[in-house]
Amino acid sequence: MSEISIKVNIGTRSYPLSVQPGEEELIRAAAHDVNENIRSLQENYAVKDIQDLLAMTALTMATQLRQKSTGGMSDADAASLADIERMLDAYLSRV
Secondary structure, three states, X not given: OOOEEEEEEEOOEEEEEEEOHHHHHHHHHHHHHHHHHHHHHHHHOXXXXXXXXXXXXXXXXXXXXXXXXXXXXXXXXXXXXXXXXXXXXXHHHHO
């Protein structure tokens, strides 16, 4: 399959890429996620330097990826699962 040329905007720059046709949607969605994270950081913190915003976005996304790849679970998810387990135990003890 031949590659196609696309441009994605990340932060304040445009990047030309050559991708497989089946990858285009994934890459555009990923660029959108990066830009949304940058926007969120701008709104919630007094950081204006794009390099700082890109670095924090990279750190955030790398942390999320590590959690998923190692099977890591957030404290909120662990607490929710513990609550569900307690409810199931209570239900099963009555049956």
